[in-house]
Amino acid sequence: MIADLTRLLPDLLAAERARFTAEHPRSVAMAKAAGAHWRGGAPMHWMNDWASPSPIFAVQGVGAQITDVDGKLYDDFCLGDTPSMFGHGDPSVAAAVADQIKRGAGFMLPTPSAAIVGKLLSERFGLPLWQAATTASDANRAAIRWARAVTGRPVILVFDGCYHGMVDDAFVVLKDGAPVMKPGLLGQVQDLTTTTRVVPFNDLAALEAALAPGDVAAVLAEPVMTNCGMILPEPGFLEALRRLTREAGTLLVIDETHTISTGPGGYTRAHGLEPDVFVLGKAVAGGVPAAVWGVTAELSARMDAAQQRIGPGQSGIGTTLSGNALAMAAMRAMLSEVMTETAYGKMLAGAERLVAGLNAVIAARKPPWSVVHVGARVELVFADPPPKNAAQMRKVLDHEAVEALHLWLMNRGVLIAPFHNMMLVSPVTEDAAIDRLVAAVDGFAAAMGEME
Structure with a gap:
């Protein structure tokens, strides 16, 4: 030794x-x-x-x-x-990006590639309806905001040691068993421990207790933890996570930004997970900044209802770069020619x-x-x-x-x-x-x- x-x-x-x-x-x-x-x-x-x-x-x-x-x-x-x-410099992505940049990088309008990308995402990952973001951080923030909007609940639950990009709500960890804000969260003036609950990964008893008050809008989770050293789920843990969230009326957001390495449909398709929201960033556009998030038809209907309560154009979710033409061209090439x-x-x-x-x-x-x-x-x-x-x-x-x-x-x-x-x-x-x-x-x- x-x-x-x-x-x-x-x-x-x-x-x-x-x-x-x-x-x-x-x-x-x-x-x-x-x-x-x-x-x-x-x-x-x-x-x-x-x-x-x-x-x-x-x-x-x-x-x-x-x-x-x-x-x-x-x-x-x-x-x-x-x-x-x-791989770097994939010819299919390079050609798609080069062609699109000559015709414009973004219009704040959909392109023909967008229609194809949406269909490819739905077929590959199983969720019917999608939105684009610029990074997985943006996608996770959008998912959190919508989860709170449709459930009327304030709390997000994450697992100790998680990482979901630059999402403030996820910067809560356990220290000596108590929730604290992560020291690296510079400049945050709100006490996030009041609206973020954190439990150990693979601890079903702690998860069930955290969901019990009925105030958790969503659990945001990687199916395999990959940012504090790789930690695999214990047998049955993810199945129990899905069952417990459904029983609690809590949405399940699966962030596959890293675990897309599992297979063409990510860990979700390979292991039959059933998230309400599926988040994917980084690799989906071959290095061009882009991310996507998909939702079930049921959740989409609840989102529509929440949107109708406030009127159009008032959600404050998304950026003008999201879903730009360049990203869509890159995603189309990745999904149809590269991620095979x-x-x-x-x-x-x-x-x-x-x-x-x-x-x-x-x-x-x-x-x-x-x-x-x-x-x-x-x-x-x-x-x-x-x-x-x-x-x-x-x-x-x-x-x-x-x-x-x-x-x-x-x-x-x-x-x-x-x-x-x-x-x-x-x-x-x-x-x-x-x-x-x-x-x-x-x-x-x-x-x-x-x-x-």
């Missing part, structure tokens, strides 16, 4: 940081120059959340690889944290190869690690067995070890998502790239073992 490495990890990190800086002079220089105009040296603060001393400046992505300004090539298992899940059964078959086979390789490393090196995966998304967890809720995950999440693994991989030409140890396989990810990732993880495990 790997011993307590708190004394020795700083030396490994220092060596890997020095190596990165020496091998990435142009990225380091660009980050310094960008710092004069961008806060933190990047257009978005998450671009600084990688383990490297400064961000890698990307030049292009082709398939499942990225090239940076220093000419280094990376096997990309982050894939934009899902938007590029089917064949593509998913390749992704799932690649993920199985990755899982087998990582398990082989664990078997050979004997670290107290485990592997969890859903579809094409794979997580290396620094615990065995893997945690069943966020509280358990927080206890085993070694931030310094995670940082060390990420930087180790980057220095060996492999990128994984900068948040915990999440990896994503695309249909164009080559077996050789998977093998290189496994070999790099093996090297890291060996280095950690040598520190014992």
